[in-house]
Amino acid sequence: MAKKGNIIVGQSGGPTAVINSSLAGVYRNAKERGFDKVYGMIHGIQGLLDEQYVDLSTQIHNELDIELLKRTPSAFLGSCRYKLPEIHEDHAIYEKIFEILKKLEIEVFIYIGGNDSMDTIKKLSDYGILYGHTQKFLGVPKTIDNDLALTDHTPGFGSAAKYIGVATKEVIRDTYGLAYKRKQITIMEIMGRNAGWLTGATALAKTEDCEGPDLIYLPEVPFDLDKFMEKINALLKKKDSIVVAVSEGIKLADGRYVCELGSDNGYVDVFGHKQMGGTASYLANLINAKTGTKTRAVELSTLQRSASHMASRVDIDEAFMVGGAAVKAADEGDTGKMVVIDRVSDDPYMAKTGIYDVHRIANEEKLVPRNWMNKEADYVTEEFVDYVQPLIQGDYQPMMVNGLPRHLVLDLDAASGKKSRKRK
Amino acid sequence: MAKKGNIIVGQSGGPTAVINSSLAGVYRNAKERGFDKVYGMIHGIQGLLDEQYVDLSTQIHNELDIELLKRTPSAFLGSCRYKLPEIHEDHAIYEKIFEILKKLEIEVFIYIGGNDSMDTIKKLSDYGILYGHTQKFLGVPKTIDNDLALTDHTPGFGSAAKYIGVATKEVIRDTYGLAYKRKQITIMEIMGRNAGWLTGATALAKTEDCEGPDLIYLPEVPFDLDKFMEKINALLKKKDSIVVAVSEGIKLADGRYVCELGSDNGYVDVFGHKQMGGTASYLANLINAKTGTKTRAVELSTLQRSASHMASRVDIDEAFMVGGAAVKAADEGDTGKMVVIDRVSDDPYMAKTGIYDVHRIANEEKLVPRNWMNKEADYVTEEFVDYVQPLIQGDYQPMMVNGLPRHLVLDLDAASGKKSRKRK
Numbered sequence: 001m002a003k004k005g006n007i008i009v010g011q012s013g014g015p016t017a018v019i020n021s022s023l024a025g026v027y028r029n030a031k032e033r034g035f036d037k038v039y040g041m042i043h044g045i046q047g048l049l050d051e052q053y054v055d056l057s058t059q060i061h062n063e064l065d066i067e068l069l070k071r072t073p074s075a076f077l078g079s080c081r082y083k084l085p086e087i088h089e090d091h092a093i094y095e096k097i098f099e100i101l102k103k104l105e106i107e108v109f110i111y112i113g114g115n116d117s118m119d120t121i122k123k124l125s126d127y128g129i130l131y132g133h134t135q136k137f138l139g140v141p142k143t144i145d146n147d148l149a150l151t152d153h154t155p156g157f158g159s160a161a162k163y164i165g166v167a168t169k170e171v172i173r174d175t176y177g178l179a180y181k182r183k184q185i186t187i188m189e190i191m192g193r194n195a196g197w198l199t200g201a202t203a204l205a206k207t208e209d210c211e212g213p214d215l216i217y218l219p220e221v222p223f224d225l226d227k228f229m230e231k232i233n234a235l236l237k238k239k240d241s242i243v244v245a246v247s248e249g250i251k252l253a254d255g256r257y258v259c260e261l262g263s264d265n266g267y268v269d270v271f272g273h274k275q276m277g278g279t280a281s282y283l284a285n286l287i288n289a290k291t292g293t294k295t296r297a298v299e300l301s302t303l304q305r306s307a308s309h310m311a312s313r314v315d316i317d318e319a320f321m322v323g324g325a326a327v328k329a330a331d332e333g334d335t336g337k338m339v340v341i342d343r344v345s346d347d348p349y350m351a352k353t354g355i356y357d358v359h360r361i362a363n364e365e366k367l368v369p370r371n372w373m374n375k376e377a378d379y380v381t382e383e384f385v386d387y388v389q390p391l392i393q394g395d396y397q398p399m400m401v402n403g404l405p406r407h408l409v410l411d412l413d414a415a416s417g418k419k420s421r422k423r424k
Numbered sequence: 425m426a427k428k429g430n431i432i433v434g435q436s437g438g439p440t441a442v443i444n445s446s447l448a449g450v451y452r453n454a455k456e457r458g459f460d461k462v463y464g465m466i467h468g469i470q471g472l473l474d475e476q477y478v479d480l481s482t483q484i485h486n487e488l489d490i491e492l493l494k495r496t497p498s499a500f501l502g503s504c505r506y507k508l509p510e511i512h513e514d515h516a517i518y519e520k521i522f523e524i525l526k527k528l529e530i531e532v533f534i535y536i537g538g539n540d541s542m543d544t545i546k547k548l549s550d551y552g553i554l555y556g557h558t559q560k561f562l563g564v565p566k567t568i569d570n571d572l573a574l575t576d577h578t579p580g581f582g583s584a585a586k587y588i589g590v591a592t593k594e595v596i597r598d599t600y601g602l603a604y605k606r607k608q609i610t611i612m613e614i615m616g617r618n619a620g621w622l623t624g625a626t627a628l629a630k631t632e633d634c635e636g637p638d639l640i641y642l643p644e645v646p647f648d649l650d651k652f653m654e655k656i657n658a659l660l661k662k663k664d665s666i667v668v669a670v671s672e673g674i675k676l677a678d679g680r681y682v683c684e685l686g687s688d689n690g691y692v693d694v695f696g697h698k699q700m701g702g703t704a705s706y707l708a709n710l711i712n713a714k715t716g717t718k719t720r721a722v723e724l725s726t727l728q729r730s731a732s733h734m735a736s737r738v739d740i741d742e743a744f745m746v747g748g749a750a751v752k753a754a755d756e757g758d759t760g761k762m763v764v765i766d767r768v769s770d771d772p773y774m775a776k777t778g779i780y781d782v783h784r785i786a787n788e789e790k791l792v793p794r795n796w797m798n799k800e801a802d803y804v805t806e807e808f809v810d811y812v813q814p815l816i817q818g819d820y821q822p823m824m825v826n827g828l829p830r831h832l833v834l835d836l837d838a839a840s841g842k843k844s845r846k847r848k
Contacts, residue, residue, distance in 0.1 A: 043604035074601035177498035180467035306598040392827035403816035
């Protein structure tokens, strides 16, 4: 077997709880397959253009580091939001990238990310083919939003869905415990501007020991404020505590986002800055003003994508698996492809990796199908729940140090050959 | 030994992650000491006045239920916010309560709660003594805010602090991963209107693998907007990602809450409702308007008090212990007292229960001492961290069912002797 060259791997786009598990999967598989060095781009392609990279063997020393990496949220290497120009628009930038790849003796370039990242893979592999470069370019999917086409689901979604399920159960219990002769309504705002996969995941909270949310609104279907208020008024007659889950991206039939309505009257604060409330706080204020009922807005915030303390084992394992599969595919000669997850069966849940041409993937958006919502589009169906449930199973217990989960952190001193402060 | 009568226990005030562990401690200790029935008030004293109560043996069937109860957030029995009138103001209500206690053959009345709940214990025990009733009235402390006097800390605080520490680490990693050639500032808003114990707990995130927040502002010291902006501008020169923790209750020297400033100009929305932003979103908007830097407001919301999936083992065990200690104290003849936690030593951490007259406790508020903040009052000191750290140690692994933590839920069918739907 000929001696193999080097691999470079980068992370791009919004963080997830398991994007580093894919990185660990790339590293492990590359080492097992006999690749020489595994480089990491610091802050993705944008950092690479500044020649910011690190030899990952200065960061991952042993099996414990691999395990820590699997439990570390957000991009270990740092991420970026950087879209390459079209090839015909700017040759120089491509030449620069391929020069760096040549200097580092890179044979395989792997990019972990969402739609924009797959666009990067597509352009680089196209350029490579056009100009006779031999590097392989492979994409590894990642996004909490689960809106990538052709893959059954995306790594990162299962853990976000699990965290949302857990948080929804806890928020519901919190509000039920307090409601006595005093009604209260809680509006939970969930990430996902166009795709309602995460908002639908609040339905996971509906279990033997929890009623689940009362209403769930996804962004795929226009939001009707009047109908919503009717539903709320009907619920107020029946129960003391009401919990509603809404996507941050719900909008009216006329296209206006609900979160924009609060500033309808042109309210600008003392600093001349247009004040824009969130979707949940707008609806909470609306209900309070119209019914007098006590309301509360709860945004689950960035923890939806970074709560690795509650990540799903299935998700972490699959993220690791797709990382490894990208290395395998490149090693076997593939390029310009993205690894996908194919669901083999629901119960028992089984999945395997597949591989697709990135030209078929880039810039498509997978939304929740209309028939996975109920007729009134204010809840998801059992089919939806059956689809998500296998993806939230199991966990990797965090490695607790002094009461808090330990993460693996990029050690730039070690990377540059200086004596590491982190490993005294 | 004479046959013992019955005990009744209630929960009151805001939820915590461990208030049910105290309930479990009361139940277990009462059974071990040979009390006959253990009743639970449904929604505290307010529910009791409506004769809403349950025989806890219809709810807790075995050791597994005790363990589930320890892992269930929010008040299992339901809570209330109900302040008894002064004795001289309304005799009838006291007569009604004591009538119900007599009917249920109650010997011991235990109330798990914060300041207001201790006020209830004080009034009931005073009334009992005045009118020759023999019941014992005992208080069990509970509040995430840690603002109760005379106890080293309150059950509920440690778990909230642990969750805040974990969330802060994850939020910081999330923002660090994204910041490259694009600065960003995250403002985290933490619960605690008057006391900064929880906001200070964000400093726990400062560990070997995390820088911790850059600035921490407690409500105990007036907030200076100009100084704050100076600090932010200085930090912007030094680093890409800045994370600031603020208490929801910070206010200016003139007494105005920061969260009120956004509505300074009398902004009223289309429904005639005064729009009040949060503290974090006000500051995030302010910084964005003044510096142009991308900002984000993160509120940890009600999960701070109900995230039992990340509760501290020390906290759960102590909550259980103070519940049991209340039963013991009553059994030994105490009344009109609250159980407290005395810290015996810091390292190794050791604590034991003590007992205090509620007349010495009620309606006092324990704030963070000024010398546990730095000179500029924008961070907490090592003494503060040394005080909190022992309280966040260890965990009880959640009992996961189908990917989510299982909780114990009040089963009203079983309570009323009907065949339970929950235990088919």
